[in-house]
Amino acid sequence: MSPRVESSGGNEKQNRKCSASTKSHSSTRQSPVGEKKMSAMQEISPHVRNMKQLQYAVLAKRASRIKEELRQGVRKPFKELIEVCWGDPHRGGVKPLTFVQQVLAGCVYPQLVDSDKLPVDVRQRAELLLKGCAGGSVGSYTATRGIPEIVHRISEFITSRDGGAPSHPENIYISPGSQWSLMNVLNVLVDGEASPRTGVLTPRPCYLSSNLSMVGLGAVTVPYDLCEERGWELRVEELHGALESAKGVCRPVALYVINPGNPTGHVQSRESMQEVIRFVSEKRLFLLADEVYQDCVYGEQSEFLSYKRVLMEMGPPLSDTVELASFHSASKGFMGECGLRGGYVELVNLDPAVMKCIYKLFSTDSCAPVLGQFALDLLAKPPQPGDPSYPLYREETQHIRSMLVRNVKRVFEVVNGLPGLCCQPVEGGAFAFPRLHLPPEAIQRAEEMGMQPDVFYCTRLLEEAGVFVSPGCEYEPKKGTYHFRFCIMVPEEVMEELLRRLSSFHTQFMKDFS
């Protein structure tokens, strides 16, 4: 069995290698006064040193260069790059929602609120939002937790989403994106000095930023495998296995789940969630539920249920004791306002002393961006039937929804029709994560070039077909399996072009290496 636990603690050899190579580097770089710099690599925080370099950063550089070449008129087999590496709907060509644009415009330039350029409900909403800002300006700091009125509307949204299970504003924190909230909660849970180290159970494959943040804080990530053959299902046996594998390596304190899945596209069933809840209760783990794709569920049999709801509906003693942090964001879903940076966390069943520490951490950064907070408000309370903005809002969101449903269907059809490619059904989220069965020749060639096989594939896909996807190794899947991830939140015509280019590239690639 290959070691499951991958982290700083478990990788001393690489650490030593890293310091050593930099030591020699810095000693050859003597400054004119004959002294080496203070912060040579070997002197910096080992947690940070242990963070992996993202592969996509390397591909992103290459992608920029290709775009520049296209601008300069260099001839390529494609006229435009298709960038589906990120979960960034507006980048992919999805249009921002008019209601959101209008309300925000009214907020940043309140003179517009008096103008007839904007529908009346937009003007009212902008006025309402500005009333919550000190000095009536988006340029003021807000309370640490976020603007109280917005936090309150988020709690109402959660209560209604969860079939009435109550949500309390004092348990909600708004932050610049959900990742920041995750970091703050982890910061409280992870003791960078502890021996044995603090462990966090994380899915394999997993959205990498989260893993990186954990390693950066000094935690050990303990992967539990998702079952690809069963549509990336989370099986509780795997959680037990992961916990077993942590013995002697670290002391696990939390379980991190992503539902709907990133990169997997799986949507958990109530039964699966109940099993997870019983597991964390039994093992006394803190449950971190990344639920930022909750609006994006496409499977006919799938439904999004929040961990909060499932937990509350399980009743006491579980509903009174299991400690849960649930994350959501304005970046994902139909709004797709990634650039505004608004996310939140709801904390459930936490010890009041721990809540105090979390408050302290959030208060070291003054507040989340006000416009990101506004976006969350619009997410929590969109236009309602009867509002002047409702018809257009409904039309735009329905359009995005049907586009996604169609894209998911087309991806499944086309990708699974290609030899050596296999994609599980995408039930939710923003990504497809097909598996690549690469010919041994391709793997060998990649190794000769010092690349991971999936990076090799993605690099060629980028260079030859102008499609920028991210290699599966970013998400640390099971050893010996290769994948790539791409965003499905693109207009239908872009998706068709993407599938056309992928098909023709892939067919040629398989021919070249067989």
Place this chain on the structure above:
Amino acid sequence: MSPRVESSGGNEKQNRKCSASTKSHSSTRQSPVGEKKMSAMQEISPHVRNMKQLQYAVLAKRASRIKEELRQGVRKPFKELIEVCWGDPHRGGVKPLTFVQQVLAGCVYPQLVDSDKLPVDVRQRAELLLKGCAGGSVGSYTATRGIPEIVHRISEFITSRDGGAPSHPENIYISPGSQWSLMNVLNVLVDGEASPRTGVLTPRPCYLSSNLSMVGLGAVTVPYDLCEERGWELRVEELHGALESAKGVCRPVALYVINPGNPTGHVQSRESMQEVIRFVSEKRLFLLADEVYQDCVYGEQSEFLSYKRVLMEMGPPLSDTVELASFHSASKGFMGECGLRGGYVELVNLDPAVMKCIYKLFSTDSCAPVLGQFALDLLAKPPQPGDPSYPLYREETQHIRSMLVRNVKRVFEVVNGLPGLCCQPVEGGAFAFPRLHLPPEAIQRAEEMGMQPDVFYCTRLLEEAGVFVSPGCEYEPKKGTYHFRFCIMVPEEVMEELLRRLSSFHTQFMKDFS
């Protein structure tokens, strides 16, 4: 001599007390299944546990209650609260700049760009900014470092500010506020596991968020005293003294300076900065220069010089070797757009391997809020003479400038005319930080009430006069000295009312306790 080094490491007694008291708390809080929660206080990160609770948070709660009471018509000796606790110009009543509002409105709702509601240069600027966004939308993620065009304009701004000393875009990182950049740089420098611990020299008094962030990362802050009698001057002897005091306690790796000062209002001279630079070079310390108030300099003899400029003008070997991080922000200065959350750091002379680690850290959070990035762009390149928006822009900024110059003068006159109060000249920044010479009776009464003497004073000022300032103990000044801090960025009429209330409150307070 009282111990200088205050931190987690140096305060074991308090730590033990803290864990112990929470232990008993959590053991009385058994869950229905008879098990204590996973994350009881004693199990959470000691770095976070060691972070001090901000006093102003307690006062802020009281301030909210007073505002609520005023709304409900409860009779008080004042009709409105004056909130000058934060450095938040718009909250204080300073008007946002029209140019900024208009450009941002054009960016969030691009249809406005075609409208004649906006001046032509505003529309052009909005178009230019949107061209830098993927999909032409503020809702897209940007590059880790920030939108390349904006980073480029910031580097041009720095070069021109620094008399031509070149600035390179690849050394600049945009973040959601400058505090976040500081955290990322510190994260690389501070090894939370090191023994002895990592130390950072910080001014006394010091803006507290920074200190808190350092402690939260596991660093030991080593205070160096600023000389109040000499207008809060930074004296290099104090730096030597601080370094001496760290012996046997921690290994200092960096020196943190704030210029213009917060809370002090001091502006450093070139000579003082040169001394600091020689000191960090000799002691091989990383220089962290918080320069967010660089636009706010009022002293007739004062001029803002950046550390970068002074360093570059000192020439080699210093200019090639001293490692520097300089922080700036759109929150401060005349723009005062705190709520948009845009700040940046410029890194100078860093080891390339360290730069790589910093890139990794910034890339775990996707990007800074796009509108905060835009605010930085407008800060870096405001309207120029000849532009349609220039006259109004100039009028608005001149108005703020003359308001500040007048406020600073009035604060000095009035505060220094009161017995038991003494304020050093405010040469720059957003705050006055007068010293309170409290009568022994007041100190005794505060102690009886279990409050720090300055918290006692500020609480009464809030309750009795409706003026919300922050107590000096937040900034950890020299032991046995008492101060309070208030923001001077308020309209002149607000400042007059504040000074009127302060004078009458203070006179009565001194009478009551003499």
